[in-house]
Amino acid sequence: xxxxxxxxxxxxxxxxxxxxxxxxxxxxxxxxxxxxxxxxxxxxxxxxxxxxxxxxxxxxxxxxxxxxxxxxxxxxxxxxxxxxxxxxxxxxxxxxxxxxxxxxxxxxxxxxxxxxxxxxxxxxxxxxxxxxxxxxxxxxxxxxxxxxxxxxxxxxxxxxxxxxxxxxxxxxxxxxxxxxxxxxxxxxxxxxxxxxxxxxxxxxxxxxxxxxxxxxxxxxxxxxxxxxxxxxxxxxxxxxxxxxxxxxxxxxxxxxxxxxxxxxxxxxxxxxxxxxxxxxxxxxx
Amino acid sequence: xxxxxxxxxxxxxxxxxxxxxxxxxxxxxxxxxxxxxxxxxxxxxxxxxxxxxxxxxxxxxxxxxxxxxxxxxxxxxxxxxxxxxxxxxxxxxxxxxxxxxxxxxxxxxxxxxxxxxxxxxxxxxxxxxxxxxxxxxxxxxxxxxxxxxxxxxxxxxxxxxxxxxxxxxxxxxxxxxxxxxxxxxxxxxxxxxxxxxxxxxxxxxxxxxxxxxxxxxxxxxxxxxxxxxxxxxxxxxxxxxxxxxxxxxxxxxxxxxxxxxxxxxxxxxxxxxxxxxxxxxxxxxxxxxxxxxxxxxxxxxxxxxxxxxxxxxxxxxxxxxxxxxxxxxxxxxxxxxxxxxxxxxxxxxxxxxxxxxxxxxxxxxxx
Numbered sequence: 001x002x003x004x005x006x007x008x009x010x011x012x013x014x015x016x017x018x019x020x021x022x023x024x025x026x027x028x029x030x031x032x033x034x035x036x037x038x039x040x041x042x043x044x045x046x047x048x049x050x051x052x053x054x055x056x057x058x059x060x061x062x063x064x065x066x067x068x069x070x071x072x073x074x075x076x077x078x079x080x081x082x083x084x085x086x087x088x089x090x091x092x093x094x095x096x097x098x099x100x101x102x103x104x105x106x107x108x109x110x111x112x113x114x115x116x117x118x119x120x121x122x123x124x125x126x127x128x129x130x131x132x133x134x135x136x137x138x139x140x141x142x143x144x145x146x147x148x149x150x151x152x153x154x155x156x157x158x159x160x161x162x163x164x165x166x167x168x169x170x171x172x173x174x175x176x177x178x179x180x181x182x183x184x185x186x187x188x189x190x191x192x193x194x195x196x197x198x199x200x201x202x203x204x205x206x207x208x209x210x211x212x213x214x215x216x217x218x219x220x221x222x223x224x225x226x227x228x229x230x231x232x233x234x235x236x237x238x239x240x241x242x243x244x245x246x247x248x249x250x251x252x253x254x255x256x257x258x259x260x261x262x263x264x265x266x267x268x269x270x271x272x273x274x275x276x277x278x279x280x281x282x283x284x285x
Numbered sequence: 286x287x288x289x290x291x292x293x294x295x296x297x298x299x300x301x302x303x304x305x306x307x308x309x310x311x312x313x314x315x316x317x318x319x320x321x322x323x324x325x326x327x328x329x330x331x332x333x334x335x336x337x338x339x340x341x342x343x344x345x346x347x348x349x350x351x352x353x354x355x356x357x358x359x360x361x362x363x364x365x366x367x368x369x370x371x372x373x374x375x376x377x378x379x380x381x382x383x384x385x386x387x388x389x390x391x392x393x394x395x396x397x398x399x400x401x402x403x404x405x406x407x408x409x410x411x412x413x414x415x416x417x418x419x420x421x422x423x424x425x426x427x428x429x430x431x432x433x434x435x436x437x438x439x440x441x442x443x444x445x446x447x448x449x450x451x452x453x454x455x456x457x458x459x460x461x462x463x464x465x466x467x468x469x470x471x472x473x474x475x476x477x478x479x480x481x482x483x484x485x486x487x488x489x490x491x492x493x494x495x496x497x498x499x500x501x502x503x504x505x506x507x508x509x510x511x512x513x514x515x516x517x518x519x520x521x522x523x524x525x526x527x528x529x530x531x532x533x534x535x536x537x538x539x540x541x542x543x544x545x546x547x548x549x550x551x552x553x554x555x556x557x558x559x560x561x562x563x564x565x566x567x568x569x570x571x572x573x574x575x576x577x578x579x580x581x582x583x584x585x586x587x588x589x590x591x592x593x594x595x596x597x598x599x600x601x602x603x604x605x606x607x608x609x610x611x612x613x614x615x616x617x618x619x620x621x622x623x624x625x626x627x628x629x630x631x632x633x634x635x636x637x638x639x640x641x642x643x644x645x646x647x648x649x650x651x652x
Contacts, residue, residue: 019561020589027619076494096589098559101492102387103462109392110421125588137588139618154535155559156586159618160639163586180534183392209535212389235538238545240523276543278640 002129003149003174003194003201004092004118005033005068009133012037012060012090014081015072016048020096024072024137025049031140033133036064057088068092070126070135078122079104086117094135095121095185105183112185119185125155125177138162138175146171148284149195151188152207153180153214157235161207161277168281173201180209188218196226203229203284206271210236211257219265231284232266233274234259286488286499289328291370293484300457302450302468303480307372311357313350319343322374325352329364332405337361342374375480380470381437381447382406382414385454387464391418394458396451398433402470403482425455446479447471462492509576516568518555525550527650528578528610530569532557532590540584543639549647552578559589566598574606581612582646584639585624592616592624600631611649615642 011028015021016038026049029035037060038048044055054060057069069085071078071093078097085093086108093112100122112119120127126136130143137155142163150165150172152158158177165172176191178184188206195201204226208215215234222230237259263273274280288296294304306320309328327339334340339361343349349371359366380402388395396417401409415436417429430448439447454466465487472482493499513520519534527544529551531537537556544551553576555569573581585595595616603609615636616624625635634649636642 075491099491101462101495102464102489103459103492106387106393106421113392114422139586139588142618152535154533154539155588156531156533156618157535157539159586159588160536160539163617164638182387182389207535209538214389217390233539235535235542237542239538239541276546276640276643277539278543278638 002132003191003198004120004176005127005129005135005174006132009034009068009092009135010064010066011035011068011070011135012039012057012064012066013051013070013072014039014057014085016040016051016053017043017046018072020137021072022048024070025051027137027140028070028134031128031134032131033135037066057084057090061088061090066090068135069094071095071097071121073097075099075101079108082108082119083111086111086115090117092118092135093120093185094124094126095119096124096126096137097121098123100181102181102183105181109183109185120176121179121181121185123181124179124184125158127174127176129174130172136177138177142166143175144169144171147173147200147202148205149173149198149201149203150175150205150207151191151195152177153188153209154207154235155179157207157277161205161233161280164278165205165281165284168285170281170284173198182212188214189221192218192221192226196228201228203231205280205284206230206232208232208234208262210234210239210259210262213257215262216265219262219269219271222266222271223269229284230271231274231280232271233277233280234262234266237263237275286490286493287330288486288488289330289368290326290484291328291368293486294481296457296461296486297481297484300453302453302457303478304484305373305375305480305482307370309368309370310353311368313353313357316346316349316353316371319346319349319371320373323349323371324374325349325356326370326372327356327359327361327366328368328370329361329366331362331364334361339366343371375472375482376475377472378475379473380482381473382409382469383447383450383454383471384467384469385458385465388418393421394419394455396429396433396455398436400437406469419455425452442477443473443479450479461486462489462496463487464489509572513555513572516565516572518557518565518569518572520553520555520572522553522576523551525552525650526579527551527646528573528576528581529554529584530557530573530581531584532559532586536584536586540582540639540643543643544582544647547644547647549643549650552576557590561589561591561594563594563598563601566595567601570599570602571606574602574608574610577608578610580610580646580649582642583612583614583616584642585616585618587616587618587620587624591620592618593620593627596624596627600627603631613642613646613649615639
């Protein structure tokens with residue numbers, strides 16, 4: 001077992017006939033993921049990378065038994081796609097799409113929660129359990145099977161840190177990129193709880209960034225609920241206040257969400273905090 | 286995207302929230318009549334305009350013209366005033382606060398209310414501020430309005446009006462894709478009416494595809510920032526001399542942190558986000574060269590953005606760029622071999638890891 005994605009995961013790719021859907025459905029298959037179906041309305045009967053395409057998620061589920069969806073549709077249609085997947089009985093959804101309107105996210109996150117659906121994203125790279133499969137766009141080559149669970153709010157920074165770990169011979173159980181949007185389907189606490197319960201995960205790396213209070217909430221949770229060693233890195237220690245650092249809404253505003261407050265909270269919870277990403281492997285070893 | 290006060294108030298009126306009678310002008314000559322005594326208010330996208338002299342009272346048309354010409358063109362904290370709002374003066378009995386914003390922790394909308402209106406809400410003590418999370422599956426319900434009215438200790442007549450306004454703020458936020466709606470102050474007038482004295486609305490920039498009405502409105506940006514915005518590239522000017530191009534906010538910030546460790550300072554950072562279009566990369570490089578850094582650090586970890594796409598765009602860009610500066614290139618991830626091979630003969634300084642790249646760029650910048 002690993003977290004969220006394991007050998008029982010069967011994936012339907014929503015938006016499979018698009019460029020990203022086509023590219024990454026193949027990459028997922030090559031990583032060992034069982035990609036059993038694709039969905040693009042109006043394109044039923046086609047195949048993409050030998051994967052059958054259906055007109056709706058309901059049909060795809062009925063014909064293939066897919067239990068997990070990976071969504072690549074453009075932002076204006078993401079709300080509809082997430083709702084369609086939930087309605088079709090999908091239990092795990094990875095929404096890769098970025099620039100999803102925040103009010104759309106608020107609604108589909110609430111619906112997913114009420115139905116007991118694990119939703120990761122939007123605006124996330126997805127997750128990978130080396131040796132078992134991946135759902136999303138994480139580059140396959142950076143991973144190595146091991147016992148460290150990684151959870152991160154950033155996409156490419158996750159790759160950076162996982163890659164540095166692998167280069168040092170430190171493998172991963174599952175890496176979850178929860179995404180940097182303001183309203184994420186899955187947050188740090190959700191994943192930390194899963195890692196704490198996962199026998200395959202012995203240590204945890206958490207990658208946060210400035211903005212919001214998700215890291216502080218994670219620190220509170222770690223203090224009382226996590227017994228496994230945790231190493232963290234918080235991006236944006238040198239970012240100037242009041243500047244929006246990229247699309248993710250990473251902004252230090254009103255004195256909240258600073259790197260300092262996050263680092264202090266994490267250290268108080270017994271977490272070792274790396275100063276730069278490349279220090280993470282040494283600290284987790 | 287922040288809206289000007291008068292735009293925010295137009296939206297409020299559209300949704301049935303009472304606002305004072307008013308008129309927007311960009312020249313004193315446009316002022317012909319007044320609805321009575323007015324306040325002449327600078328339209329700028331920054332707070333603190335009152336203290337800066339951007340709000341003046343006027344009783345007559347002549348006074349209003351005079352006030353308008355004093356305020357138009359005024360520079361308020363770096364923002365030049367291009368329009369003023371002439372607004373019917375309110376006879377204020379009480380000032381309240383109402384706001385709605387995104388609650389990241391509870392993953393929904395957060396309603397805020399206070400009887401201490403008219404001041405910076407950040408300085409209102411916790412016990413004087415009501416914060417209510419709204420369950421997205423329930424939406425606005427009357428009990429929420431009742432809780433607000435009772436917290437504000439309003440008499441029945443005003444309570445009814447405030448409850449109406451609370452429900453309309455929620456409706457406005459949802460249907461207009463606002464991530465912030467703020468009425469500060471929400472004025473109770475001497476004759477018992479509840480009216481929005483000021484209005485702040487920020488529209489979610491990710492929802493612009495269904496709000497074409499905003500295409501014409503532009504925030505005050507530097508020419509380079511405006512260009513970047515058009516290209517959908519996050520572009521931030523800082524005070525060092527290293528130009529950082531990376532993909533993803535987290536990686537970009539981690540790159541800044543790493544540069545800092547090696548004594549360098551970033552001057553500009555540019556986040557490509559998740560693009561797979563070489564033309565966008567080319568434009569980003571072009572933009573970066575216009576910002577005039579001493580050295581460029583390219584740090585790409587390919588996922589959605591593939592390494593060969595980046596290489597292609599970079600190669601196209603350096604053909605046209607005149608002021609050549611050293612480029613430290615660090616490329617990892619999807620199609621990295623291809624990308625690295627394409628860049629190998631372009632005279633860049635290669636780096637294999639983030640620390641190495643940061644160290645090399647910092648050294649170049651201090652040379």
